[in-house]
Amino acid sequence: MISKRILSFFAAAFLSIGITAARPDEGMWLPMLLKQLNEAEMQKKGMKLTAEDIYSVNQSSLKDAIVSFGGFCTGEMISPEGLLLTNHHCGYGAVQSHSTVEDDYLTDGFWAMNRAQELPNQGLTATFIVRMEDVTKDILAGTDAAKTEAERESIIQRNISKVGKAATAGSHYDAVIKPYFYGNEYYMYITETFKDVRLVGAPPSSIGKFGGDTDNWMWPRHTGDFSLFRVYAGPNNEPADYSPDNKPYKPKHHLPISLSGIQEKDFTMVFGFPGRTNEYLTSQAVKEIYEVSNPAKINIRETKLNILDKDMKASAEVRIKYAAKYASIANYWKKWIGENRGIRKANAIEEKQKLEQQFAGWVAADPSRKAKYGNLLAEFEKNYNALEGVTISRDYINEAAFGVEIVKLANNFTKLQEQLAQKAPQNEIDAQVARLEKYSAEFFKDYNAPSDKKVFAALLSLYYNNIDQQLHPTAFAMVRQKHKGDFSTYADDVFKNSVFTSEAGVKKALADAKAGKDVFKNDPAFILASSIADYYRVNIMPTYTTVNDNLNLLYRTYMAGLREMQSDKNFYPDANSTLRVAYGVVEPYEPVDGVKYKYYTTLEGIMEKAASGAAEDYAIPAKLRELYEKKDYGRYGMNGEMPVGFIASNHTTGGNSGSPVINANGQLIGTNFDRNWEGTMSDIVYNPNQVRNIAVDARYMLFIVDKFAGAGHLVNEMTLVTDDTSGLPQVDARKTKEKPSKKDKKRKKKEKAEVGQ
Template sequence: MFNRKQLCLWVLLALSSFSASADEGMWLPMLLKQLNEADMQKKGMRLSAEDIYSINKSSLKDAIVQFGGGCTGEIISNQGLLLTNHHCGYGQIQSHSSVENDYLTNGFWAMTRQEEKPNPGLSATFIVRMEDVTKQILGDVPAGLPEAEREKLVQANIKKVQAQTTTGTHYEAIIRPFFYGNEYYMYVTETFKDIRLVGAPPESIGKFGGDTDNWMWPRHTGDFALFRIYAGPDNKPAAYSPDNKPYVPKHHLPISLAGIQQGDFTMVFGFPGRTTEYLPSQAVREIAEVSDPAKVKIRTVKLGILDQDMKADPKVRIQYAAKYASVSNAHKKWIGEMRGLKKLDAIAKKQALERQFSQWVAQETGRKNTYGQVLGQFEQNYAQLGQNLTLGRDYYMEAVLGVELLNYAQNFVRLADLLQTNGSAADVQALTKRLQESAPGFFKNYNLPTDKKVFAALMELYAKDLDPSLHPAAFGVVAKNHKGNWAAFADNLYANTNLVSEQKVQNLLQLDPAALKAKLTADPAIMLMFNFMAIYQSQILPKYTQLTDQNTLLNRTYLQGLREMQKDKKFYPDANSTLRVSFGQVDTYKPVDGVTYDYYTTLEGIMEKEDPSIPDYKVPAKLKELYQKKDYGPYGVNGKMPVAFIASNHTTGGNSGSPVINARGELIGTNFDRNWEGTMSDIMYDPDRVRNISMDARYFLFIVDKFAGAGHLVKEMTLVNNGPQTPAPSASKKQPELKIKKNKKNTKIKVEAE
């Protein structure tokens, strides 16, 4: 007999066997016609799959770019104007900032094309087309081949297909595994590398709420930045040149002034980074009970130190602004993920599915031969990973590499190794040159006293939390010479290393090979990092890699079995930084018992949160003035200025900056976050609580036009108002409609609220 909890889980599994949960999934654009078009249109979409993804005509995909490799951006004018998140462009804004010209604090707006700022190394990548290349990649791969040999053959086939596709063109081809390597798809891409900063609001708008509000709803953040793509005279990618011209896109997104209502169809188009929706229960347990807690513990300590030093010194605040944001982002996400998995009882749900799978396997001899050992092998592998391997890897990545000095020392360890093993003169010269060239950039954003505090704190954690077999020999010095005082150990090490100032590094790298080798092998920071690397590479990485490779094969087989068992279910592949579509609707949610969150926020909420004593809640004087005068131009609604909204789209990291598109293919917002209660959606989606958070497009326009006075940028955009998508569910939820009045030339737009 089942107890009540088990019965509920079985019912849930039975109901979910036929299709993905409502609004769940990150779908391949080229497969929308066969898998999703009908469902999307039932939800209110007025487009066809061909309107979204086409290789025969311009389509929505031609306005979407992968921005900088880790975010998404969208083209919003016929002059290459690109919209993304403020936090996606944060590194570029910081790189142009100084104490004298603090664009982080004050914002930046290019009033002419000549003022737009180049960003070496920044790129924007379009998808030209997609193709299923599974047969070409796996056609000659024998079944049962060991994973390492299989991967070698797969990689050879990938290189062959890529060469056949791109030879003689300026395109590139990315081929990625899907469903753990059961399928392979190719993305043919076009990458532009002359990307210039056009505009960014001050942090008090672009990061309003800061780390306090990060991952939270309600939200009031104007999280956007504007860039422009430049091209050569033929409108193709070209290296930076003052003579380059703004890129003319195949498609740019019109921006809707009609706003949003509860129940409206929403589509997010972008490059989600990584999800793991099909993990076994043992993997979910390891994440929720071992890995996430360890990483949160380490980052909590590091963030406390950075926060203290940044508040004490404006220079340190600028140096560490982007670093702090990066460390904090995942830290808070992992906390929400742990809570969400626990609340969903995710481990028990995975176990219930595995019991169902085991019963299905037991019904046929063929299934037993193919799938019979999978779940038992998972159990064995994760038990072995729990023996120092997972924690050892996490502490190496977070505590060791979380110290800037040790992270920086890695390449010096490699240089010392080349010198000791008589590496080629060319290799030594190349690495030396790279270190010389990178030193100014590293030390521009490096503060020795801050890093020293981080070192002492994280090394103490490493020593306390990991088995002594994973300790470097230098840790013995702490007890022997410093009486367990990690700060004293740090003082000694930082005083005697050459890697804590640009001048010392440059002087070091000017030495002849023999003298350089002697200096490197005597440097305490380099030798400490050498010991850490040796431990990691000998005691952690080989076994960890072996077990994770085995788990990849097991996941491939397990997922193949699940798809065979649940033939009527539409399976979407895990995110892997390739172009995807997710769809849902504007909706409220209940985070906890007795609380329901509305689906939108307004400028009024910013004023309610204002607290000059808290950096996250400072409000610019100009914004307050506009609020007091209700000077919202055509972007406000009935005396209110919309700021952000939530919907049920399935998103993850990499979707930052993704356009939120309405039923008619118009931009209504820019995705910038998820709600904290929904961060477990990378592992398990919950339609009742998972919400993506987006900046309302009207707030973006308001800030550019009324706050920044950069109306010339708005004039190059296409603003439309085609009315509401769906009837409001109740009069209390309905926002006033907007009417557009155009002049005879059909160029000027005036918007009035009814």
């Protein structure tokens, strides 16, 4: 939780300052358009590469080292043997899945000392981009004749299917085609996905999560947020399902790692898969986020976190089960707090209103523009007004109702219940039962019913008390009558009588269902889940869907108008989990008057936080302290210090976790893992004075792998470089490898013998 002291500090910090003119640091740019839009500016800021060095379909380029890690993070190739670097929090679920009370890799860390010890992870993937293509013309073909948005979308989906199939016919590649600028443009990504990704190394959580929730979204930061995996391939270096016969993947390019460090104003580039931004929202949308949606979600998640925190501290078993869940819940809880403060500090609503006023004046000045855009702003207001009561209900359903695990589990049985009621063919019932057996087994692996019971009572009470009764699902009427609105006694009833509280109960119910018995319709958890789902389907989804269809059309038109009005401006599309480049410089910032944060942190700061005793998030391993006291930093320290993290002005968001931070020469200098709290509003509006991305210094990663973990064999397969004298692009790692000393050769030979490489 955030202490009152920290909250009051930032409350004072977030005074309105307005948004300055946009500068080149802002933006998440399409790699294939860098030559056209960004190369000159990037080189002006210090980059020594060309756009072709970054993205090319004709030769090896930086893009060939970048992967979508699991579809939720980014990773990068850092060796010719398929070694993949990403964040600790991105690999956290994989580490958790291999952890037990006896082998607690979350607490103790994990390091494979040879290839045989590397751990497979079912379902984890690494996806490379083969090439990009502008397919706007093909995807929009025939849409002019569409009479409705639904008809237009149907035509687009048919075109996407047709274009994608044609592009990948006869290959093992996939095609991803997505809209940009709200459907004004479409781009296709041809992808190659590897399915055998094995865990190689992860530091203990006291390093990988150092600072925990106390420091999350904050700067200064001292977190060793990294983990290592290896991509394996089948014959011909192509994707294959897991097999012990698979070999490490040979990437087209891997990033050399710089030992030279960073300086203020150094050029930086983040290459990755940012998830979602909404930079072009209108003032009404931002106001709804700021005043309605974020406050509700913050309150719901904080309530849940407080409950889980107590139970996790009381039980090691619960802690391991809920470690990844807790981190996921806490992440956006704290982000939304910072986002709201950032919106206020940047005067985002007022600045959006100013732009809309400018747009209205521009439209009114020309009859043709008035005919095309004249009713646009009024239509926005009309549609956002139609969402009153809908948005808040949707937030409470998603965050509070389905934030209760038993409710979410029961809702997954809706299809099977329908089949049983309709007496569907046995083969269909059997298939649904098989799916639910698998789903339930995974669910109960990380489930604790007593904790969920507390969450049930607390979150549904919030839903019941904070939403107007007219917006309640029908099940709440029963709670009002039978339990006098007391969700604690309602929780007692549900958890006593529902089959969904235990794996044994679900197994028996599924067996009965397979035998044709209708076992779910009277289950109290299923009744609640069905009531909530029915309310959503009947009262929320129709309005929400209609309004969003309307808004999509309005935003598509608005984007076309903005680009027409500001024809001299380079626009970047909102993030949508596709490959992007962001660039900026290493740069400090001032969070409040009289305070200036440095652009880097060191191991000294870890020791200071650990000595403060302010939070258990600041506990550290004894060996790390020993290395610090001996100043045993090897070749990774600089000027008697061990660098840990740094900040830069790159525009990032969720999905950029694990993205490489690359210097002017195309070398890895860090791994992106967070943003500063003052800058989390950058998903909605970019404030150059405050927005900073946070990265773990590559040298700290090397130090932990080599000196702390004793896994020097992993460092030996990486390409370590210095760039003290060279100003030339160093894309080809084979030409940039640092010449090893005799001592290094001797050590490498010894380690190779020890680990059997």
